[in-house]
Amino acid sequence: MKVLVTGGAGFLGSHLCERLLNLGHDVLCVDNYFTGSKRNVAHLLSNSGFELMRHDVTFPLYVEVDQIFNLACPASPVHYQHDPVQTTKTSVHGAINMLGLAKRVGARILQASTSEVYGDPEVHPQPESYWGKVNPIGFRSCYDEGKRCAETLFFDYYRQHNLDIKVVRIFNTYGPGMHPNDGRVVSNFIVQALTGQPITIYGDGAQTRSFCYRDDLIEVMLRMMDTENGFTGPINIGNPNEFTMLELANLVIELTNSKSKLQFDPLPADDPKQRQPDISLAKDKLSWEPTTQLRDGLTKTISYFDGLISSGQYKPQ
Template sequence: MRVLVTGGSGFLGSHLVDRLIRDGHDVICLDNFFTGSKDNIRHLLGHSRFELIRHDIVEPILLEVDRIFNLACPASPVHYQYNPVKTVKTSVMGTINMLGMAKRVHARIFQASTSEVYGDPQVHPQREDYWGHVNPLGIRSCYDEGKRCAETLMMDYHRQNGVDIRIARIFNTYGPRMAANDGRVVSNFIVQALRGKPLTLYGDGNQTRSFCYVDDLIEGFIRLMEHPSEVRPVNLGNPNEFTIRELADLVRELVGSQVAVEPPATRPVRAPGRR
């Protein structure tokens, strides 16, 4: 098949591109490199079944493809808070453009959504039919609400135009090619430990997260995309929860570091207590 991956030079996108090429597909990687890195896909440049197009999905593009994986969007607080308007535009206008392409060429389209659509949930664990507990006005809302709108657009194009859709709500993911400076807890702890700096622990460390290895997540992407009929959102992640303090202790153990764990110098933007 001829497969389009938007955001294909990012952390998740580049792993997905690798997997698709290994599976024998022809892959088009579409990226504006706002947060992605050419280093993530450099090993594929010149490959006979790989094509790289520098393009922002906020602008329309005409391509003939069989499958679309729409992953393009800043996904870490450092990036989406730097340019929140662009983040919303990517989730909304970009998704409209990709859905328009899917409608025109009769391609199946996969939307990379997020567990952030649940906001600061009051139900644990979150089922896909839970509507969430959200703040549409906070400085993190550009990402959360953009993804919620993208899901709405996917469902509306499916109901109104018969577009064949798949929606994955992604939970915390880790693995090779994570950006060291993206502000996520796994990369933060590892970088701090390797540099011999104290691990920054927000709050009491009892907040919980689930952490899924990137290869397992990509396997979930592939299985969901090839499911014959599942158009409703599907949670993808590790079902096991860990506290942030447990993660800090594990990183210190693996790195062999005796650095301290301490609170930050400034109060952070509030993140969900459990996910």
Template sequence: MKRVLVTGGAGFIGSHLCERLMARGDEVLCVDNFFTSRRQNIVHLRDNPLFEFMRHDITWPLYVEVDQIYNLACPASPVHYQFDPVQTTKTCVHGAINMLGLAKRLKVRILQSSTSEVYGDPAQHPQTESYWGNVNPIGPRACYDEAKRCAETLFFDYYRQHNMQIRVVRIFNTYGPRMHPNDGRVVSNFIVQALKGEPITLYGTGNQSRSFCYVDDLVTGMIAMMDQDELVGPVNLGNPGEFTILELATLVKELTGSSSEIVYQPLPQDDPVRRRPDISLAKAKLHWEPTIPLRDGLARTVAFFRELLAAG
């Protein structure tokens, strides 16, 4: 049994990670400040003796005793991270410094949840871990893109300077139950609009592409990365299946039985046109690849949102 700290543990991905760690017998200390996360995500865990919650903002130091650290804390959707861009940068950078300092004091392994956004609007397709990216450092998305890049820099500098046990994963578009209904991400947007019978909003032509990884697959990859002793990272974690946004909207309409019309809006500044991970490294070193097809994962996600909306 390990005592594991999960920052951002009440978030969409964090809550699934907490659940999985507890299912295998680990004690979990879930730390969150509820800036974008929801109490409902962890309410079913509260009475489990393996679960402990602490409300805390990781831009401030944290003094606890744990055996492993997963650092997931940060708003991850454009709507949320652009709401307070300075705080977003602080969460990524100050948060990384504080969590790395904690891991250094405790001499424990720490995993950083980085993002495919470090690749920006990529000139390489699909994206490999060796690609340095194409990021606008002063655009509206930079508070997230560049802050996550800086966090990676900090992790590798601590690794080289202090010989720390770091792990870095780059998470590509992930979806599933417990997504925030108002986070502005394409999957939750489309499903909520379809279930409400509202127009489904496509930005750009709809021909831009994304790769969608179901949250259960992602959590399996994160734990596999943390538990192995060979690979430091960064490692891409995502589903290499590539779909256009229009294909996603059409599939959501089918699964919801919605008659919503599809409307088009201008593409936001610096929004990537194509995004697909090369997961050769994860397959070779972690023996990991996604197993849940988009249709199956979306059906589960639609069921979650249908119940959420019905409850008001």
């Protein structure tokens, strides 16, 4: 098939492109390189089935494809808060443009939504039936509400135009290929530990996250796209094993043999206290659950970041 991946030069998008090529598909990778990088897909350029296009999804795109994976949007707070208006436009206008394309060519389209649609949840763990607790005017709202609106658009196109949609809600994901300056907790802790800086913990470190390794996440996204029974989602994809920030920091220090000390800073506004997916639906509908343990995934990710730092590719900000 001919498959379009928006945000295809990003952390997850580049690995998705690689998997799709390995499955024998032709892949059109679209990215405006705000957070993505040509370096992430440079090894794919020699593949005759791969095409790279610089494009911003807030503008219409006219191509012929069979499937669309819509991953375009900065996903870390430091990046999506840099230009919050553009972040909202990417989620909302980008969804409208990609849905319009899917409608025109009759393509199946998958939306990479997020656990942030649940906000600071009052239900734990979070099932897909939970509507969330989101601040609509906060610093994180450009991303949270943008993704919520994108889901609305997907289901309105499904109901109004009978479009073939799939919606996945991605929980915290990590692995080789992450942006070293994306401000996410895994990349922050690893870079700080490898460079001997204090490891920054916000609040008391008791807040929790659930970390899913990159390869596990790409696998379930592919399974979701290939479902033929009319199942639309939304469906949670992520690792249900929950860790506190203190536990993660101490594990990173152990795996890197770092001398870094812990530094406690004030908690950012609207930072969720808990985040853990209920993946019962993914187990039932897709026969999927993650297989990579946090220690194993972190070891591979640390090796990747160590290579960036030792080769001089990492530039502190």
